Amino acid sequence: MFDKPIIDVLKEKLGDRIKDISQPRERRIYLFVDGKDIQDAARIIFFDMKSRLCTATAIDTRLGVEIIYHFFIDEDGMMINLKTVAPRPDLIIKSVAAVFVAAEWIEREMAELFGVTFEGHPDPRRLLLADDFPKCIYPYRNDYPQSKIEGFEAFPIDSPDKDNTNDL
Template structure:
């Protein structure tokens, strides 16, 4: 069951759930049910409120996009609710280093209803840990490893939390996607970062051979 106590700064989601004509940032109100759609994003938020029993903050971005922010202690509960009970499909997860800490976003699709729900949560700088979702959604195994590898967010309960994509010359405690990772300083100290060039300088390009012009011979 979700944790119902503790600090939660992001609201309860109650206002969004009860007012089904929530305007988006584009000043549009989505209340029209499209043909063949069984659930709108507003109805989804209402159902989530009724089923979850835990606070959350829902931001309806458009008729096809909704963000649900939850406390990290409730992450697994909400993921299980979306994936197992509400039959959402897990797509991918992303990790971002922001001012408040490390935000991890799990993206779910409701294919029949035509919208995406992103479940987002935050791990603070001084404790960058989250519960792993592998036991609930096996498909999260490799992406949690990638987020750990490049951002340093540890996923508790992950059965195989180890390096995945980071270059071998990086140490275990070096996370190149963190904002405080100084690439220039690292290169000065170690000289290990390979030089990557996507464009060949003009000075190194071979000279272009001009096409030969053919003159047509006209009949006398």
């Protein structure tokens, strides 16, 4: 579809909004943008470059919650991974779901599992967790208390001295 390598197209379209870009494998591009540019970058990659949103990944790191939007251009077979960070302690970032509807559910999921607030999300309700799951406890964060939540007991493993971890 493009008459030059996609990495050059990206550099040309996004300009100095790109903080870091690399192509470690033939069909994978990783690029990093600031949180304030995420909507623009997503719009350009999704609409102008005619890609498809595969999904988005959130990872709890030291800097904050790292969010990766995975786009795939079907005609060229190229995956573009758009990275950004929602910084601590607020974990607030602009919503991509406000730009295109495909990101709506995945942002709802990230919001409830990681506690990221997506500004401008059209439908910020819970998606997956139970209605009585405690608020302000986010199971995918690294500091999630695996066993002790007030009034919410995890399923007890039968005997503590017999560890069944590896008998899968």
